[in-house]
Amino acid sequence: MGGDNAPEMIIRGASIARVRMPEVHYLMVGDESRIAPLLEKDPDLAAVSSIRHTEDLISSGEKPAVALRSGRNSSMRLAINAVADGEAASVVSAGNTGALMAIAKFVLKTLPGIDRPAITAFYPTRKGEACMLDLGANLQCDAKNLVQFAVMGEVFARTVLGIGTPTIGLLNVGVEELKGHEEIREASAILRSTDLPGEFVGFVEGDDIAAGTVDVVVTDGFTGNVALKTAEGMIKLYAGFLKDAFRGSLIARLGYLLAKREITNLRTRTDPRRYNGAMLLGLNGIVVKSHGGTDGFGFASAIEVAADMATHQFLQKITDDIDLLGEDYAQGAKKAAD
């Protein structure tokens, strides 16, 4: 029931995802009187769907703590409960992000060895695709948190992006060993000493995000949130400037018409709907947050990521890799806990 155009957009997303992944079953949690008529119009989707009725929902403006306390019968809570109970392999929501994180943390808890969940997204780069975390769940992070994020990101890159040996970088203000906060330098030292299936390359800078220098960019939630939104803002600015340029003269308009097909391909390549879905990683359950303003195509992308993670044993792989962190991590973790 979450997002700007629910439940229509959600059902439409499932309908698109069904064609791509016919093996997925959908548990639609929300107002049956609104969901059922939509499913009736889509018998193929209806055949692989069931409805869990509730009229309660969490509004987009609700504070996370209030949502957690009073939303026990909300569609969001019941959907997360279904994951906790083993009824659903993952949950996809276009609703209130803070509420989703708060309820998911409370109901699902974190995975063994993970102290705090992180928000992750993936995006197109000059070289292909990459992911970054944390994007806002944890404003301040110690070395141990950052190392855990590195593990979560590396598993995500293998599982969803299909990268055999993902490269991992810690976001910093320079690439030299002595740069940055103590937490980052300590995380770097720990990651250098581990034997993860990914390759830790050291520090990276802001421009490495779009360049695709590494497959996994690890940072605290404050910096990650600012970097992500700065990047989004720049894309909008540049696209706006480009629109102005093509509208600047009649002959430029004609030029646009000639180049339109290629420019449309460019738009497809960077279509935010293809990269819709922020993953709440580190929880003992798969939780994907769709953008509230996306359409069915975008929501289908989020469903695909959630299905990919479930199919490829995402949670088990994180637990496996945490065990590979070794002695320096254990000491660093002990130090952090002191």
Add this chain to the structure above:
Amino acid sequence: MGGDNAPEMIIRGASIARVRMPEVHYLMVGDESRIAPLLEKDPDLAAVSSIRHTEDLISSGEKPAVALRSGRNSSMRLAINAVADGEAASVVSAGNTGALMAIAKFVLKTLPGIDRPAITAFYPTRKGEACMLDLGANLQCDAKNLVQFAVMGEVFARTVLGIGTPTIGLLNVGVEELKGHEEIREASAILRSTDLPGEFVGFVEGDDIAAGTVDVVVTDGFTGNVALKTAEGMIKLYAGFLKDAFRGSLIARLGYLLAKREITNLRTRTDPRRYNGAMLLGLNGIVVKSHGGTDGFGFASAIEVAADMATHQFLQKITDDIDLLGEDYAQGAKKAAD
């Protein structure tokens, strides 16, 4: 003598700046045997220039502490000394940023009421131009530092960008009062209670940087550095994708040729050379750092900013505005000092 192509690029920059600002005099600090022949070829520039000879220089790889200790006769040090001695109104360098900051801090000291200098840049936005600070001088900042940055940025926006009442925003992960670190929330409370010539609008997010939501974006040096480099990386990515699109087919190439003039205008509008120059604000002297890889056109922009700041009593205006900060600032400052 700093930058990738000194002293040729420096002299070329002064030559371009001379035409725009005939009243400026240049004190060229460096190797006379290399500078004099270049000035001989440009008699108009030679007429408003003098040379201070030194063969010492600080290399781009030199550590700031070493540059400070052993570079006492370097061109960078002598140029900064000239500002300290009142011989020059400002210094413009394309050399080693860390060394420039270290030497300038040591020689010039900070302005009364300013605890730490900050690196500032300005850039094109959807609405015009805006500036952001700190971009890397201070990785961790308390509320007092952030408030001082706000003052410095606000004066810069009035002095160089020509904005009568600049709007100021604190970079955060959300716009609500309760978001973010304690330092940011405290800085916000102080700024709300002050009576600056600028208008404090509260928190802004990463996408507000390019949107031009505010004229002055205030943040700590870690976040600012990452945001700036992320934005630069996105521009490169988008420009690369666009190039690919125009090269994607013969007809797209033809389209590019037709739209070329407008696209060139777009490039001019966003030309990084127009926005060359990072200002080291908060020092008791005007110090502008040019990009080392820029050309004469870019270096001329940096000279213009330095001249603008000197002409418009930048330093005095900061001192004036620090006095306007009022009681909450004094208490916050006291608290921060405890």
